[in-house]
Structures are given as structure tokens and as C-alpha cells.
Amino acid sequence: MVSEDKLHTTIKAVWNNAEDETYRQDQSHYRGVGRWADDEAWQDIGRSSMQKIKFLWRLLNRPNASLANQVVLEWGPGGGANAFGLREISSRYYGVDISEKNLAEAGRMMTAEGRPNYFKPVLLAGVPQSIVGDVEPINIFLSTAVFQHFPSRDYGIEVLKALRSMCAPNAGGFIQIRFDNGNPKYRGIASIQEYEREHITANSYPIEVFWDALDAAGFQPLAVNGLRTKNNYATFYMAAK
Numbered sequence: 486m487v488s489e490d491k492l493h494t495t496i497k498a499v500w501n502n503a504e505d506e507t508y509r510q511d512q513s514h515y516r517g518v519g520r521w522a523d524d525e526a527w528q529d530i531g532r533s534s535m536q537k538i539k540f541l542w543r544l545l546n547r548p549n550a551s552l553a554n555q556v557v558l559e560w561g562p563g564g565g566a567n568a569f570g571l572r573e574i575s576s577r578y579y580g581v582d583i584s585e586k587n588l589a590e591a592g593r594m595m596t597a598e599g600r601p602n603y604f605k606p607v608l609l610a611g612v613p614q615s616i617v618g619d620v621e622p623i624n625i626f627l628s629t630a631v632f633q634h635f636p637s638r639d640y641g642i643e644v645l646k647a648l649r650s651m652c653a654p655n656a657g658g659f660i661q662i663r664f665d666n667g668n669p670k671y672r673g674i675a676s677i678q679e680y681e682r683e684h685i686t687a688n689s690y691p692i693e694v695f696w697d698a699l700d701a702a703g704f705q706p707l708a709v710n711g712l713r714t715k716n717n718y719a720t721f722y723m724a725a726k
């Protein structure tokens with residue numbers, strides 16, 4: 486049984502303290518770095534998330550006009566591409582990240598965009614539940630390209646529970662995961678010792694397992710879409726029960 490401290494330190498070593506800083510920034514989706522030197526590619530991350538929020542709103546039978554002044558929380562904002570992409574619909578944007586460097590970058594980027602008080606950094610310094618008291622009730626939550634980096638399926642379930650306990654009544658959100666369809670590439674790590682080498686594909690869930698996990702965590706699962714066999718991505722939509 487690995488300790489919570491060891492788990493946290495091992496994840497953080499990759500996302501905050503990696504030796505290769507350019508690789509770390511590229512993997513964390515920093516605007517202007519590596520693959521994201523192409524600003525359209527970087528902005529596409531946030532545009533895609535905005536489309537997903539609009540899809541969520543259709544699932545919830547809510548008019549687009551009500552997409553304003555939302556309190557949003559993203560688990561794992563990295564360089565802030567989604568914070569940027571959702572800036573028109575949200576008044577406050579909480580970013581929960583294990584990396585203080587990434588939180589600083591997302592804040593820097595939004596300040597450079599003229600929104601100095603918009604991005605609210607929340608540093609995860611322990612287990613997922615540890616940040617719950619640091620955040621006001623949220624209306625919308627999202628997580629893209631993050632769950633696959635958790636060290637186990639169970640860790641992701643703990644994140645779901647933390648998200649649920651921060652929800653305002655009627656909150657909704659979407660979460661992207663990797664699905665497990667038996668492809669050995671996405672099988673996930675067997676122990677935390679493998680995390681540094683395999684953090685890109687650290688875990689995956691059978692579709693129905695994640696669907697049921699949402700339900701068990703207090704969400705009503707609404708839909709799943711965006712299945713991509715190229716990288717086993719799937720996006721789940723849900724509302725707080």
C-alpha cells in the first residue's frame with residue numbers, strides 16, 4: 486500500500502518539477518510552447534470545451550442566454566486554454582492543479598488578456614478532497630486531458646467525489662477520460678513506480694464503469710460522446726443529483 490504522500494510527490498514530480506521544462510510546459514498546454522506555438526491549435530482546446538458546455542446545456546434544456554456569469558471549476562487547467570476559451574461565460578474560474586507553476590502560468594496568461602482577477606488558483610497539496618473548503622459552490626465543472634494522468638482509477642473516483650461536494654444545486658459538467666477497450670496501450674500502470682515513465686497513459690476506465698462511478702459519486706450521468714479510437718478519449722456529461 487503506497488502512502489498518500491508518496492502518491493502526491495510522485496505525480497507532482499512529473500507535472501511541476503520535471504527536469505525537461507519545455508516538455509513539461511508542452512504537456513501542460515502552455516500557450517506558445519511546443520505544439521502550442523500554433524495559437525489556433527491552442528485556442529481550439531478552449532473552443533472545443535465551449536462546444537461541450539453548449540451540448541451540456543442542451544442536455545439540461547437550458548437556453549444559451551443563461552450561459553453567463555457562471556462560476557466554473559476546472560480540474561487540471563494547465564496553461565489555461567479552457568480558462569481562456571470559457572472567459573465569455575464565466576465570472577470566476579477556479580483552477581485546481583497539482584502544479585503551482587501551471588497555476589501561475591494560467592493566471593499570467595489571463596492577466597495578459599486583461600482579466601487579472603478572473604482565474605482563481607487552487608493548489609492541490611494533498612488528497613483530492615483536501616481543496617473542497619477552498620472553493621465557493623460551482624455551477625459548471627470540467628476536466629480535459631487530466632483524468633488519464635491520475636495514478637489509478639480510484640484516484641479519479643476521489644476527484645469525482647470532491648467535485649460533487651463543491652457543486653451548487655443544479656451544477657453540471659463534463660469530464661474527458663481514456664476508455665479501456667482492452668487495447669494494451671491504455672491498460673494503465675500497475676504501480677506508482679511506473680508513473681514517471683507512463684504518466685501519459687496512467688489509467689483508463691471501461692465506459693460503463695465510469696458511467697456507474699458518476700452515479701455512485703452523486704451525479705446523474707447524461708451522455709457520453711467524443712469517442713476517439715486514436716487515443717481512446719471519451720467525454721462524459723453529468724449533472725449534480
Ligand SMILES: C[S@@+](CC[C@H](N)C(=O)[O-])C[C@H]1O[C@@H](n2cnc3c(N)ncnc32)[C@H](O)[C@@H]1O
Nearest residue numbers: 500513514561562563566582583584587629630
Ligand atoms: C495535459 S494538461 C491539461 C491541461 C488543460 N486541462 C487542457 O486541456 O489544456 C494536464 C494538467 O493536469 C494537471 N494535473 C495532473 N495531475 C493532477 C492531479 N492529480 N490533480 C490536479 N491536477 C493535476 C497537470 O499539472 C496539468 O496542468
